[in-house]
Amino acid sequence: MVQAKVLVIHLKNESAESVINKVKRLNEKSGPFECIFFLGDLLSKLDQVDISTLPPIYCFTSLPDSPVNGSDEVQANLTRLNGYGVYQMTNKLRIGYIALEEAKCNELKDKILEKFKLVNAPIDILITREWSTHIAELKDRLSGSDTIDDVAKLLQPRYHFTYSDNDTFFELNPFLWNEKESVSRFINLATYGSGSKWAYAFNIKIETDDDIEDEHESNLPTNLISNPYSTTNIKKRPMDLIDTDGQQVTKSSISLKKPRKVLPIDCHFCFTNPNMEDHMIISIDDSAYMTTAKGPLTVPKGDMNFPGHCLIIPIEHIPKFNNVDGQSPFETPLGKDLLAYERSVVNMNYQKFDMSTIVFEINSERSIHFHKQVFPIPKYLIMKFNESLDRQLHFNNEKYSRNAKLNFEKFETTSDLRYEAIVKNSNMNYLQFTVYETPITEPAIYVSKFELDDRLDLQFGRRVVAFLLHLPNRLNWDSPTCQQTKEQEMIDVEKFQKSYKEYDIAKSK
Template sequence: MASIKVLVAHSNVQNIDDALAKLTKLNSKQGPFDALFMLGDLHNSIKEIHTDGLPPTFYPSYNDDVTNTSTDLENHVTLLNNFGIYQLATGLKVVYTPHNFKQLDDRKELILQKLEMFNEKVDILISHIGGSKHSKEAGRNSGSDIIDAILRKVEPKYHFSYNDQLKYYENAPFQWKKSGRITRCMNIPVFGSKEKWAYAVLIELDDNESAYEVPPNIGSNPFEESKQNKRGREAKYTTDIKVNPFTKETQMKKPKIVLPNQCHFCFTNPNIEDHMFISINKNSYLTTAKGPLSVPKDEMPFSGHCLIIPIKHIPKISQSKTQEELLELNKELNDYELSIARMNFIKYDMSTIVFEISSSTSFHFHKQVIPVPKYLIFNFSSALDRQLYFNNEKFKLNGNLNFKQYTVGSSEYNDIVNDKNIEYMQFKVYETSEEQPIVYLSTFLTGEKIDLQFGRRVIAYVLRYPKRIMWNSPTCQQTKEQEIEDVKKFQSGYKNYDISN
């Protein structure tokens, strides 16, 4: 029985030299390894790395040539391009897909068509994005159904993903009933995260899968869940809704009605704080936030926390009277959003998070936009997972939230946000202003109790500002003079990006 010693590691461009030095030392002390799989956004720098002292090195890489499946470089690195299956000289079989969410969505049909031609099981699956089922089991918010389909087809012994750059996590191993194979799924964080960024494993090249020893910590296979368990989960979900025992009707608390002349976002309110306005357009306007979460930092001399608000008094934009009105308003809100993300990134070298709640019980829809230093933006996934735990496990009265990632503009995403009957909470994470944002969205039931401060709690943890969670806390309060000065500085920085000009 042949055994293959494999090393899997994750690094970015900035730390690649230090990471390679440690891997070389690891190969010398604990090797030699038969293969090294390098993960991460290394781009063209992979062509320039020095591989002296390293085992044969393989790098999953994305490019525009979908027919190009592997390339051998002069520095003894093999690029595993796009999506495919590769067999090493040792006999180790690997399936790889380095696509991010948008790339997966763009090439979904091509990937699934190619997957149909795979007729063999493999030793390793490497994917940028984790599968949706084991990501959910690990308490994470990201995952892809496409990766689930690949897992079902190839039943890898090991599945390595690397979307979460900050946290190492590993699911309980599970067994495939028909083949007897054991699969282990884990996320490998980046070098410098202070977590387990390199993983060494001895893989047995054994075709007699039924002979695999079942580990003591074996878990249930999420892909072979019984119908009884599914029904049990559905029943548990539906019984969370309160029902009148006499009439058998669902009981929902009536939402408070706020008229436009009482709404602090409406122009017809005589007490509206218009000294906080930054920009006014045809259908919406931009204002600084009361009790801002973020604070002036580095080259940004103002807090940067702002709100994008429709002028019309509506609880959700999908309730616009006509399709034309919906499209026009949605475009303007998104133009504002992107213009602020561009200002934050280009002028102040900052990332951006946008948070919104679309609910029929809201009094006036709005988006909250908050700048985040680039070195902190990677805290978002762990911050969201942390707050989800508190929301779903500790505070049982709150509606249960389950965030999934979507691609902006995809049919699945549009079907949710444009449906006036669907309630949702959403984050958009702009790491840069040049790429599409990463969208995290959770739907919830009408009438469920939702923590309106959920988004602020998450972003406060990202920014490491625990004392600024509540907008009306003494820490966050500004005088009117400070608010006016904040607006002036914001307008000065925003003038070349303002869509109302």
């Protein structure tokens, strides 16, 4: 067993000189590295300068008109990996790569899978421009390619790097591939200058021919999560292919969405998860609790000296709230608790801060843990909700053609029989906005049903409210603009609690 020290970096818009200086510094500080992978195309820059003193560099490109797929050595120490393929280094490290953008990944899916089906898993490093859809969904991201899911399942990479999201550094907790105790890690590297991590150094063991038996990792990480690609409940279709490893490969370009099983121990909203961020809790009642939002959309405004964006969450790990067939979910202890929390925040926002309130929720069998998002809205903007909704609907339905088409129905009261019919049917999956202009008038309710197999934009609610509030750069909760330190989060919780004290339903019992 040999160890190799590897560096992966994501640079863009840097001069050749700056690129070389950064690499030299990293190599001196944390190296020397066996090899360096450059995410994104920096080839044209490196081609101009002398890199002979540096470790071998690999650049990923996707030349649109080039017939070349695969590697070619541009100069000594500089190799281009174009399109998609597998590259074996002299030290036996095996690299799989797909530098193609989402549309190309989908278009060439069959060819790509054909190629990767011949590769023995696990592969050491997989580098793809795009995210897999399963991991993108875990992060509430809209993009991602099914092709990458299938390739990840075929190759079972020990490290999977992506680079289509320039602003986000994201590392998923490690997970295992079935019985083979091969640990897999997924990392999206941000670009240099984004404020997020853009370089990643690691040691990787290279299996040589003499130690095939020793393929188990002796020390498994303690923060393992369930495999995000786990294929339980997968439905077989006649079009599916089964390869020699028994791995299922979908030939059709339509994805087979499988429910992800996230156990309470890995769930952000479950108290049994030891990593749950309990410093964000505002109040806990018998069946539900309330927290501030991570990376809040709203910002302090007027008398409200805290963001005000909060979540109302059932204590029980349930994907949807309308889960008892035939019964009104509002009449259960949970339903009553959720509604009491919702109303209490509506009251506080209006009485203390002269603000209206919008609540957004997704009721889906595919969700991990149901929750309501509550946003304080200045009164003069609440009238424009319809307009914002229409505008985002237009984008969703016309521009993002792969998304489920949404169609909202408006109800003037929760006792509307058509509304009751939706919430009392536990098979129904729907998005809901509740718009409270004031706490005394009935809220307007907007509901759009969807099918379980539909590809849903999980950020739709936040998108509509971000547009309404003219806060486009706060759309993503994990963007550098929205992220807060733990200290900031604790200060905001304290401020929220101070204002909320007299409204708190848990304390009034």
